[in-house]
Amino acid sequence: xxxxxxxxxxxxxxxxxxxxxxxxxxxxxxxxxxxxxxxxxxxxxxxxxxxxxxxxxxxxxxxxxxxxxxxxxxxxxxxxxxxxxxxxxxxxxxxxxxxxxxxxxxxxxxxxxxxxxxxxxxxxxxxxxxxxxxxxxxxxxxxxxxxxxxxxxxxxxxxxxxxxxxxxxxxxxxxxxxxxxxxxxxxxxxxxxxxxxxxxxxxxxxxxxxxxxxxxxxxxxxxxxxxxxxxxxxxxxxxxxxxxxxxxxxxxxxxxxxxxxxxxxxxxxxxxxxxxxxxxxxxxxxxxxxxxxxxxxxxxxxxxxxxxxxxxxx
Amino acid sequence: xxxxxxxxxxxxxxxxxxxxxxxxxxxxxxxxxxxxxxxxxxxxxxxxxxxxxxxxxxxxxxxxxxxxxxxxxxxxxxxxxxxxxxxxxxxxxxxxxxxxxxxxxxxxxxxxxxxxxxxxxxxxxxxxxxxxxxxxxxxxxxxxxxxxxxxxxxxxxxxxxxxxxxxxxxxxxxxxxxxxxxxxxxxxxxxxxxxxxxxxxxxxxxxxxxxxxxxxxxxxxxxxxxxxxxxxxxxxxxxxxxxxxxxxxxxxxxxxxxxxxxxxxxxxxxxxxxxxxxxxxxxxxxxxxxxxxxxxxxxxxxxxxxxxxxxxxx
Numbered sequence: 001x002x003x004x005x006x007x008x009x010x011x012x013x014x015x016x017x018x019x020x021x022x023x024x025x026x027x028x029x030x031x032x033x034x035x036x037x038x039x040x041x042x043x044x045x046x047x048x049x050x051x052x053x054x055x056x057x058x059x060x061x062x063x064x065x066x067x068x069x070x071x072x073x074x075x076x077x078x079x080x081x082x083x084x085x086x087x088x089x090x091x092x093x094x095x096x097x098x099x100x101x102x103x104x105x106x107x108x109x110x111x112x113x114x115x116x117x118x119x120x121x122x123x124x125x126x127x128x129x130x131x132x133x134x135x136x137x138x139x140x141x142x143x144x145x146x147x148x149x150x151x152x153x154x155x156x157x158x159x160x161x162x163x164x165x166x167x168x169x170x171x172x173x174x175x176x177x178x179x180x181x182x183x184x185x186x187x188x189x190x191x192x193x194x195x196x197x198x199x200x201x202x203x204x205x206x207x208x209x210x211x212x213x214x215x216x217x218x219x220x221x222x223x224x225x226x227x228x229x230x231x232x233x234x235x236x237x238x239x240x241x242x243x244x245x246x247x248x249x250x251x252x253x254x255x256x257x258x259x260x261x262x263x264x265x266x267x268x269x270x271x272x273x274x275x276x277x278x279x280x281x282x283x284x285x286x287x288x289x290x291x292x293x294x295x296x297x298x299x300x301x302x303x304x305x306x307x308x309x310x311x312x313x314x
Numbered sequence: 315x316x317x318x319x320x321x322x323x324x325x326x327x328x329x330x331x332x333x334x335x336x337x338x339x340x341x342x343x344x345x346x347x348x349x350x351x352x353x354x355x356x357x358x359x360x361x362x363x364x365x366x367x368x369x370x371x372x373x374x375x376x377x378x379x380x381x382x383x384x385x386x387x388x389x390x391x392x393x394x395x396x397x398x399x400x401x402x403x404x405x406x407x408x409x410x411x412x413x414x415x416x417x418x419x420x421x422x423x424x425x426x427x428x429x430x431x432x433x434x435x436x437x438x439x440x441x442x443x444x445x446x447x448x449x450x451x452x453x454x455x456x457x458x459x460x461x462x463x464x465x466x467x468x469x470x471x472x473x474x475x476x477x478x479x480x481x482x483x484x485x486x487x488x489x490x491x492x493x494x495x496x497x498x499x500x501x502x503x504x505x506x507x508x509x510x511x512x513x514x515x516x517x518x519x520x521x522x523x524x525x526x527x528x529x530x531x532x533x534x535x536x537x538x539x540x541x542x543x544x545x546x547x548x549x550x551x552x553x554x555x556x557x558x559x560x561x562x563x564x565x566x567x568x569x570x571x572x573x574x575x576x577x578x579x580x581x582x583x584x585x586x587x588x589x590x591x592x593x594x595x596x597x598x599x600x601x602x603x604x605x606x607x608x609x610x611x612x613x614x615x616x617x618x619x620x621x622x623x624x625x626x627x628x
Contacts, residue, residue, distance in 0.1 A: 030361060035469050035537075036399040036522060037365035037459065042356040047344060051351035052408040052444045052456060059447050085350040094366040096410075096454045130366050133373050135449055140410045142366060142456035145351065155349050208350060223348075 005108060006101030010131055016108055017095065017129045020116045026125035028091045028146075038127035040091060040144070047152060048091075049145035051082035057136040066183045068107045071139070072114020073186040074264075078210065079143040080122055080189035081266035085208040087153040087198025088145030089191060090124035095141055098134035111139070122191060151198040153206035153270070158224030162204045162271035162296040164231060165279060167193055167288045169239040170213055171248075171255065174262020179251050187266040193286040194268060200285070204271030204296075212261040213238065216269055221296065224271075228299035235260075239291040271296060319422060320415030324445060330422055331409065331443045334430045340439035342405045342460075352441035354405060354458070361466060362405075363459035365396035371450040380497045382421045385453070386428020387500040388578075392524065393457040394436055394503035395580035399522040401467040401512025402459030403505060404438035409455055412448035425453070436505060465512040467520035467584070472538030476518045476585035476610040478545060479593060481507055481602045483553040484527055485562075485569065488576020493565050501580040507600040508582060514599070518585030518610075526575040527552065530583055535610065538585075542613035549574075553605040585610060 005013055021033040031039035042048055055061055055075045066074075076093065083090055095115070099108070119125060124143065167190055176183050190208070197203060205220050221229040238259045248255035276282075282290040319327055335347040345353035356362055369375055369389045380388075390407065397404055409429070413422070433439060438457065481504055490497050504522070511517060519534050535543040552573045562569035590596075596604040 031466075031468065036396040037363040037402065037457075039400070039461075039466060040362040040364065042362050044358070048354040048356050048362065048458075049351040050354065050406075050408055050442055050456075050458065052410045052442055052454075054410045054412060054444055054446050054454065056412060056446050056448050058449075082350040086353070088351065092364075094364055094456055096366045096368045096456075098368060098370060098452065098454075128364055128366055130368055130454075132368050132370050134370050134452065135372075138412065138448065138452070140366075140368065140412075140444075140454040142364075142408055142410075143351075144362075144364065147353075152345075152353060154345065 003105040004101060005099055005103045005105060008105055013108065013131050016112055017097065017131065020112050020119065021126040023116050024119040024125040026092050026123065029125055029127055032127050033129055040127065043146045046146040046148055049083055049086050049088040049147060050142065051079060052140065052142040053079045053082065054138055054140040056138040063107065068110025069114035070184060070186060072111035073118050075139040075141055076115050076118040077186055077189050077266060079141045080124060080191060081208040081210065083143055083145040084190040084194035085153060085206050085268060086147065087151055087194045088147040089195060090122050091144045091146055092125045092127040093141050093143040094128035095126060095139065096130040097139060098132045099137045100135060101133060103137060122189065147198065153194060153198050153203065155205045155207050155220055155223040156225065158204040158220055158229060158271040158296055159226050160229065160296055160298050161274055163274060163292055164271055164294040164296060165282065165290055165292050166239065166267050166269050167286065167290055168267040169241045170209060170265045170267060171244055171259040171262050172241045173264040174258045175244065175247060175253065178253050178258065187264065189266055190268045190288060193288045196286045197268065197270060200276065202273040202276035204273065206268055206270040209265045209267045209269050210263055212263040213269065214260045220269060220271065230297045230299035231294050232297055233294035237291060237293045239289065317419040318415060319413055319417045319419060322419055327422065327445050330426055331411065331445065334426050334433065335440040337430050338433040338439040340406050340437065343439055343441055346441050347443055354441065357460045360460040360462050363397055363400050363402040363461060364456065365393060366454065366456040367393045367396065368452055368454040370452040377421065382424025383428040384498060384500060386425035387432050389453040389455055390429050390432035391500055391503050391580060393455045394438060394505060395522040395524065397457055397459040398504045398508035399467060399520050399582060400461065401465055401508045402461040403509060404436050405458045405460055406439045406441040407455050407457040408442035409440060409453065410444040411453060412446050413451045414449060415447060417451060436503065461512065467508065467512050467517065469519050469521050469534055469537040470539065472518040472534055472543060472585040472610055473540050474543065474610055474612050475588055477588060477606055478585055478608040478610060479596065479604055479606050480553065480581050480583045481600065481604055482581040483555045484523060484579045484581060485558055485573040485576050486555045487578040488572045489558065489561060489567065492567050492572060501578065503580055504582045504602060507602045510600045511582065511584060514590065516587040516590035518587065520582055520584040523579045523581045523583050524577055526577045527583065528574045534583065534585065544611045544613035545608055546611055547608035551605060551607045553603065
């Protein structure tokens, strides 16, 4: 019989969570996990960034198709991606774990390994936690970051005439999910690219692609200024991974739809004024491939900014 | 038919969460809810405090016995109590809401009213949120606070010979819960008392009573220094509300046990060096009743620091 959370008790679970914290140190952490609150020294003169996100069993992941280590890695990657989209760097995170007593200890250990791996890679230590019983497992993370004032990206700021660009490629996670097989891919939050972008002048708005290009572009346009905005996208320019179209066709899937509507790629989607550097120069400065995929227009009366919704939760 | 979350959709739910944010402003908030992350200006020279806590349906509350407004109030009060135990003051909080599509909109509105009421009372604005579908409702909050360096209370620092004190009274929530009737009581997080205590010299350790006096005293002793610690409590001095013993007896309940083991009172439990001010003087300085209930001793070999566990989650 595998050992289960019910066998090791609440304090056994807490001890395992605390091990994540022990394995990654943070310069800003004065008092880490284990007290009523963590104590951080925020970098002087900088702004504090805060974002929260949850992964829920059978909604965002299934144990049948995702290894526990992947669930752990994706949980932190998704949160770090929100920091990336603001141009921030990580200071630390807190974890609220809810799980049934029947969850195997090995599963918790896998999740903890995944969280630790991402925490180490992005220098984002666990500074606090909470453990509770629940019917289904969920991981709710709140990530803290820092950025210098004036070096913060937001969703707002897009105008008519702006160019639309995206980092990396889109659709790989959606393809894995649509195939119904194991989900192995853990997108990289674009922390360094976001920070580099925040140093550039002539940026409009920025968002990370979590709900899908179409839906997140809709958020970016809705937060823009100068009247209702729309976008002209050049479908053929939307960057997809090597071999993506052939893999989609083999699986009987529509590659254009997956690239447009598939979520969780965690690439940065942003707008730039026309006079900003070209995509090739941005690729150099951001350290990741950057592709220009369209431009912002004025929305025609009676037309929608973006045609199809992404994944909605209710 | 009552309207349900499934009827108003994810963006309808988000709009209701955003209304909580609109109703309470915060001086430290530069960019509130609605972007990938919130942007805060941490008070210069101060330390940042971070704590996370979750309320899960059928584990921490039941809709049958708690009004939605009470669930909302208690969720924020519990988190603020963690700040209080550190001597901090609130800067803001983020909310991760998980709920089934079948949840009535009126229930969500009640929870939101409760959160708003506490947020306003303690000047703790909602700065970010996340909404997801789940089988059961849960509210996971992360609260941010600030405190000046050297004015931070921790669990550690208790020594042999320290006096043990507690604010307010214990057992009222446990009595409500044990009776099985409606839970109406919302304990007040002791923010001001915690700040006043943090200004005093000769404080040992501090914790808030969330799991019950006995269990939380155990945490305080375990985090102390100078060898294994134990406590001598004067049971008769443990402060209970007016009429508590009679009410317990009428309900066939043991008042001593409820006062010792009942949780969620959110009073401050702390230790002081012998030379620190007397309880009467502390009552004046902290602005709440303070009672001395015992003292810290060296633990005898083979004896436990505290006899009975509080509420454990696995």
